[in-house]
Amino acid sequence: xxxxxxxxxxxxxxxxxxxxxxxxxxxxxxxxxxxxxxxxxxxxxxxxxxxxxxxxxxxxxxxxxxxxxxxxxxxxxxxxxxxxxxxxxxxxxxxxxxxxxxxxxxxxxxxxxxxxxxxxxxxxxxxxxxxxxxxxxxxxxxxxxxxxxxxxxxxxxxxxxxxxxxxxxxxxxxxxxxxxxxxxxxxxxxxxxxxxxxxxxxxxxxxxxxxxxxxxxxxxxxxxxxxxxxxxxxxxxxxxxxxxxxxxxxxxxxxxxxxxxxxxxxxxxxxxxxxxxxxxxxxxxxxxxxxxxxxxxxxxxxxxxxxxxxxxxxxxxxxxxxxxxxxxxxxxxxxxxxxxxxxxxxxxxxxxxxxxxxxxxxxxxxxxxxxxxxxxxxxxxxxxxxxxxxxxxxxxxxxxxxxxxxxxxxxxxxxxxxxxxxxxxxxxxxxxxxx
Amino acid sequence: xxxxxxxxxxxxxxxxxxxxxxxxxxxxxxxxxxxxxxxxxxxxxxxxxxxxxxxxxxxxxxxxxxxxxxxxxxxxxxxxxxxxxxxxxxxxxxxxxxxxxxxxxxxxxxxxxxxxxxxxxxxxxxxxxxxxxxxxxxxxxxxxxxxxxxxxxxxxxxxxxxxxxxxxxxxxxxxxxxxxxxxxxxxxxxxxxxxxxxxxxxxxxxxxxxxxxxxxxxxxxxxxxxxxxxxxxxxxxxxxxxxxxxxxxxxxxxxxxxxxxxxxxxxxxxxxxxxxxxxxxxxxxxxxxxxxxxxxxxxxxxxxxxxxxxxxxxxxxxxxxxxxxxxxxxxxxx
Numbered sequence: 201x202x203x204x205x206x207x208x209x210x211x212x213x214x215x216x217x218x219x220x221x222x223x224x225x226x227x228x229x230x231x232x233x234x235x236x237x238x239x240x241x242x243x244x245x246x247x248x249x250x251x252x253x254x255x256x257x258x259x260x261x262x263x264x265x266x267x268x269x270x271x272x273x274x275x276x277x278x279x280x281x282x283x284x285x286x287x288x289x290x291x292x293x294x295x296x297x298x299x300x301x302x303x304x305x306x307x308x309x310x311x312x313x314x315x316x317x318x319x320x321x322x323x324x325x326x327x328x329x330x331x332x333x334x335x336x337x338x339x340x341x342x343x344x345x346x347x348x349x350x351x352x353x354x355x356x357x358x359x360x361x362x363x364x365x366x367x368x369x370x371x372x373x374x375x376x377x378x379x380x381x382x383x384x385x386x387x388x389x390x391x392x393x394x395x396x397x398x399x400x401x402x403x404x405x406x407x408x409x410x411x412x413x414x415x416x417x418x419x420x421x422x423x424x425x426x427x428x429x430x431x432x433x434x435x436x437x438x439x440x441x442x443x444x445x446x447x448x449x450x451x452x453x454x455x456x457x458x459x460x461x462x463x464x465x466x467x468x469x470x471x472x473x474x475x476x477x478x479x480x481x482x483x484x485x486x487x488x489x490x491x492x493x494x495x496x497x498x499x500x501x502x503x504x505x506x507x508x509x510x511x512x513x514x515x516x517x518x519x520x521x522x523x524x525x526x527x528x529x530x531x532x533x534x535x536x537x538x539x540x541x542x543x544x545x546x547x548x549x550x551x552x553x554x555x556x557x558x559x560x561x562x563x564x565x566x567x568x569x570x571x572x573x574x575x576x577x578x579x580x581x582x583x584x585x586x587x588x589x590x591x592x593x594x595x596x597x598x599x600x601x602x603x604x605x606x607x608x609x610x611x612x613x614x615x616x617x618x619x620x621x622x623x624x625x626x627x628x629x630x631x632x633x634x635x
Numbered sequence: 636x637x638x639x640x641x642x643x644x645x646x647x648x649x650x651x652x653x654x655x656x657x658x659x660x661x662x663x664x665x666x667x668x669x670x671x672x673x674x675x676x677x678x679x680x681x682x683x684x685x686x687x688x689x690x691x692x693x694x695x696x697x698x699x700x701x702x703x704x705x706x707x708x709x710x711x712x713x714x715x716x717x718x719x720x721x722x723x724x725x726x727x728x729x730x731x732x733x734x735x736x737x738x739x740x741x742x743x744x745x746x747x748x749x750x751x752x753x754x755x756x757x758x759x760x761x762x763x764x765x766x767x768x769x770x771x772x773x774x775x776x777x778x779x780x781x782x783x784x785x786x787x788x789x790x791x792x793x794x795x796x797x798x799x800x801x802x803x804x805x806x807x808x809x810x811x812x813x814x815x816x817x818x819x820x821x822x823x824x825x826x827x828x829x830x831x832x833x834x835x836x837x838x839x840x841x842x843x844x845x846x847x848x849x850x851x852x853x854x855x856x857x858x859x860x861x862x863x864x865x866x867x868x869x870x871x872x873x874x875x876x877x878x879x880x881x882x883x884x885x886x887x888x889x890x891x892x893x894x895x896x897x898x899x900x901x902x903x904x905x906x907x908x909x910x911x912x913x914x915x916x917x918x919x920x921x922x923x924x925x926x927x928x929x930x931x932x933x934x935x936x937x938x939x940x941x942x943x944x945x946x947x948x949x950x951x952x953x954x955x956x957x958x959x960x961x962x963x964x965x966x967x968x969x
Contacts, residue, residue, distance in 0.1 A: 240712045242896035245703050308919065308947075309776025309892060313808075339947075341784075341815030346808025353807075393922045420776060424709035424896025426924035433923075447775060450859035452898040475775075566864070 208237035209493060213275055222259050222270045231256060234278075241453030242424050247285065247462050255281050279489050285458055286485035291442060291467035294413040295327050299383045301374070301410055304444075305403055305434060306418035308391030311446035313343060315418050315472060316388045317350035318480035319444075322470075323384050324356070325478075332382035334373040335360035336406070337390040347388055354477060357382070366390075367405050374410055387412070394433025404437060414441045416469065419456060421448040427456045431464050446472035449479070513537065526620055528584040532576045539569060574602040575612050587613055687734040693726055697734055701741075709896055709924070711931025718744060742961060749933050749957050757941045757955050760885050760913065761850075766798075766843040768851045768876060768883035771916075772869060772906055773890035775857030778918035780809060782890055782944055783852045784816030785952035791822060795849040800839035801826025802872065805856040813854055820949055823848075832856065832868070833875045840879040853884070860905030869909050888941060890916045893926035900928065903936040914941035917955070921945045 212233035231252055238248045258277045294300055302319070304312045320331040333351050335358055337343035344360050351358035357380075359373040370387055377385050389406070392399035407415065417440050419427060434440055443460055448471050461467055468483045513533060520526045576584060578601030583590050590598070590613060599606045686704070690697040698719055705715045721744055722737070731737060761767045769786075771779045783799055790797045799822055803809035810826045817824035825839035836853060843851045855872065858865035876883050887910045891899050906912055917926045920943050929940050940955040 236712065239706060240897050242709075242898070245706050307894065307922070309778055311776055340812070341819075342808040342811035344808075345811040346806070349807035393919075395923060420892070420894070422774065422892075422896060422898040423894045424899075424924070424928065425707045426709065426894050426922070429923040430894070447859065450774065450898065451861040451901055452896075455896070 208240070209234060209278070212237065213271070213278065213493075222274060224256075224260060227256065227259060227274070238455065238458075241458070242455035244425060244428055244455070244459035244463060247459045250462075251281060251285060275493065279493055282458075282489035282492060283485045285462050286488055287461040287467050287483075288485055290482065290484050291469050292482070293323075293442075293469055295323070295329065295384070297413050299374075299377055299385050300329075300414070301385045301387070301412040302414040302416065303387040303389060303406065303410075303412040304416050304418050305389050305438070305440075306391060307393065307420070307430060308340070310391065310418045310420045311472060312391065312418045313337065313346050313350065313388050314475075315444055315446060315470075315480065316347065316386050317354060317356075317477050318472065319470070320351075320356045320384075320386055321354055321477050322480050323386075324354075327384075329384040330382050331356050331384045331386055332373065332377050332380075333358040334370060334385060334387045336366040336369055337388055338363040338366060338369075339390040343388075343390065350477070366402060367409050370406055370410050394430050394437075400433075400437050407438060415439070416441065417443045417466070419443050419445050419460065421445050421454045421456065421472075422450060422452040423456045428459070428463055431460060431466060435464055435466060440466045442467050442469035444468070444470045444472065444480075445483070449473050449475070526623060528576050528579065528587050528616065529581070531616060531619075532573065532584065535569065535573055535576075571602070571604060571608070572612060575599075575604055575609055578602040587616060687738060690734050692732055693734055693737065698723065705927070708927035709899075710927035711897060711900055711935065714748065714931040714934050717934075718748065745930065746957065746961055749930055749961075751934065751937075753937075753939075757914065757939060759941070762880075762882065762885050765880060766840075766848045766851050766883075767885045768840070768843075768853065768880055769886040769888060770853045770855065770873070770876065770884040770910070771888050771890055772855050772910060772912075773857060774859050774902055775806075777857070777890045777892040777895075778916075778944060779803075779857065779890045780812050780816065780854055781947065782888075782916050782918060782942070782952065783813065783854050784820060785944065785949055786942070787816070787822040787852055788820040788949040789952055790850050791820060796847065798823045798825060798839060798843050798848045798851045800824075800836055800851060800853045802832045802836055802854045803856040804828060804830050804832050804835060809854070809856070833872055836872060836875055837879060840876065840883075844880065860902050866905070866909050869906075873910055884911075886913045886941075887911055888914050888916050889938065890918060891926075891928070891932075892924075893917055893920045893922065894924040895926075895928055897928070897931075900931055900935055903932045903938055907936060907938065912938050914939055916940070916942045916944065918944035921951075 212230045215230050215233075234255075235248055235252050238251065239245070243251075255277055258281070259274055293302070304316060304319075306312050316333055320333060323329040323331055333347055333356055335344045335347045337347075344362070348358050348360065359369075359376055361369050361372065366389065373387075374385060377383075387406070387410075389403065390399070392403075394400065415438050417431060417434050419431075423430075431440075431443070443466050445454065445456070445460075445468055448454055470480050471483050473479050473481055516530075520530050575598060578598045579590070579594075583594060583598075590609075595606050595609045599609050602609075686697065686700055690700075701722075702715055702719055705718065706712060710718075722740060725731070725740055725744075726737070731740070759767070759769070771783055773779050780803065787797050787799055799813055799817055801810045801813045801824060803813075804827070810828045813826060814824050816822070825842060826835055827838075832855065839853070840851065842848075853876070855869065856865075858869065860866065873884070873887075889903060889906050889912045891902060895902070903912070903915070915929060915932065915938055917929055917940050920926055926943075932938055933940075940957075940960075943953050943955050943960075945951045945953060
């Protein structure tokens with residue numbers, strides 16, 4: 201998501217590596233580069249100014265630590281400043297009230313309804329909550345239908361009364377939730393302009409009726425400089441407890457995300473990173489700063505893996521790998537686990553040094569994985585356990601069964617053999633991981 | 636006559652050669668831009684005015700603040716940098732000292748960036764025979780469906796036989812949304828949920844051909860421009876349309892949200908690679924966002940704006956007019 205900004209910053213930073221000392225002269229050009237990179241990323245103009253001044257001041261005033269080269273020192277200063285900009289600490293959602301009431305607000309098209317779905321899914325998975333969605337967008341055509349469809353997909357109940365007064369709807373929804381034992385109430389509201397007095401008053405009325413624990417502003421990751429007016433508009437009437445940045449899986453540099461906290465003190469709590477209903481992550485300033493600077497984000501990968509991968513299953517695979525008994529049956533089960541991680545390119549991008557390995561622009565066709573799966577599924581269990589018995593006529597049958605060509609079957613078998621060899625080497629300690 | 640002078644005339648209502656009715660129409664249009672951009676302008680122009688009060692003489696500080704002002708309006712960073720250089724050049728050549736005299740130049744130069752010696756056509760390119768097909772594309776949440784509903788309303792009022800095709804079969808509720816619009820403005824909708832978008836388009840276009848529709852407005856699912864598979868799908872949609880009606884789509888409009896920042900340039904570039912984008916619809920201009928990114932898009936990708944959205948009601952769609960847009964931004968200067 202932030203690759204472009206990261207690239208530019210890294211380019212700028214690489215210029216200082218050779219210097220023995222940080223001086224006003226040798227960082228001058230770099231500071232201009234960083235400034236442009238941030239501006240092109242839609243970071244708020246004032247924030248850029250401040251950021252540049254802070255970095256400069258710290259870099260020039262810093263006592264040179266013996267353990268760090270001036271280049272490393274400078275990168276560290278930039279990163280620390282970025283973390284600071286992004287809010288410093290994580291800001292978790294309120295989850296301990298019974299029931300917890302959360303309300304999403306924002307401009308039209310920022311992604312509120314989709315985010316409600318993702319939030320419900322997240323809260324249920326991570327905090328064992330029993331969410332209830334409340335449909336209060338009574339203006340946009342078919343908004344209620346949209347929420348109902350998402351609810352159906354996730355098997356989460358949606359409370360709606362059609363196009364009634366939203367204040368009445370939320371009141372009734374809360375009564376309903378206490379009767380039915382829902383402990384997390386998520387309220388979807390209509391998109392509105394922060395300067396629309398009537399509709400802003402409606403939000404105030406909802407707020408005064410139910411006193412939500414969280415009022416989150418949903419912000420499109422692609423927004424430009426005007427976001428500051430939007431946030432100030434919402435924050436001065438409501439006030440907000442946090443923000444959620446959506447659509448960060450695009451190629452936006454997301455500078456708005458970098459500016460919100462600093463300008464308004466409203467913390468970013470979650471970020472939307474894919475269209476799928478599990479594509480919502482907790483926002484972590486430290487990790488985000490690392491990712492922007494191309495330092496990778498292994499922690500997020502591990503966290504994601506822990507969420508979806510069956511531990512028992514994984515242990516079994518590892519044992520088999522080490523003993524060299526790994527067969528296509530295991531491979532298939534791994535493939536299924538990996539699929540749960542979501543688009544592979546998202547994972548690859550988070551690896552440290554992804555850019556250097558050329559992984560940042562990689563595009564993996566999800567159909568490719570489906571094809572591999574189809575080939576393996578067209579084998580008999582015996583063939584999967586003993587791939588060496590697959591000879592010409594079996595190959596033809598497998599190819600036909602999976603709708604692929606014999607070459608494809610060959611390629612898969614070859615790749616599998618190579619993988620097995622590599623695993624043996626890895627487990628015998630003859631090879632180092634590539635990173 | 637420079638643009639600045641022209642605005643001055645409009646503002647002072649000096650007589651022009653146009654007849655009364657035309658003037659009235661023009662005033663009405665101008666007024667709607669004026670009202671919609673009022674909030675936008677309040678922040679923007681008052682700052683520019685302040686700038687001229689703060690700095691009587693042209694100086695580096697003046698340029699720095701001017702740069703900030705333009706960047707805050709989301710006019711692309713490159714565009715702004717070039718623009719400032721341009722102004723500095725003129726200041727040097729024409730020996731301008733007073734910032735007051737610069738106001739006029741700023742407005743003129745902004746206009747030149749957009750126009751850039753092109754003949755700007757913001758009329759719809761209607762097909763000579765058979766239905767005119769207009770395809771709407773864009774990222775998620777910019778207002779494609781709403782724009783289609785509003786344009787259908789506008790065309791129906793012009794006595795055209797209009798059909799909308801619900802090509803967004805992906806997002807939950809998108810088909811219902813366009814059907815509601817159809818009911819509201821009295822327009823036929825062809826669509827089926829969870830169907831392949833290409834097949835929906837096939838069905839719709841066949842009907843349009845056989846039943847002599849004048850205009851077909853095709854909705855598509857929102858897609859982020861870096862999603863390869865979704866962009867490929869768009870390519871396929873285009874082919875299907877061209878197979879059923881040769882030369883179609885006659886217009887492909889990229890819908891962009893006025894709040895969009897620098898990413899708008901990337902959106903325009905990527906969508907242009909896949910489809911023949913003929914124009915932009917700039918939506919949600921009734922907020923405080925200035926939509927300045929369209930100036931950068933015109934300069935860098937050369938796509939003009941054809942329509943702007945100024946609200947959620949069915950009549951809130953206007954043909955774009957760069958003069959009125961810049962006037963709307965700078966009115967308080969005159």
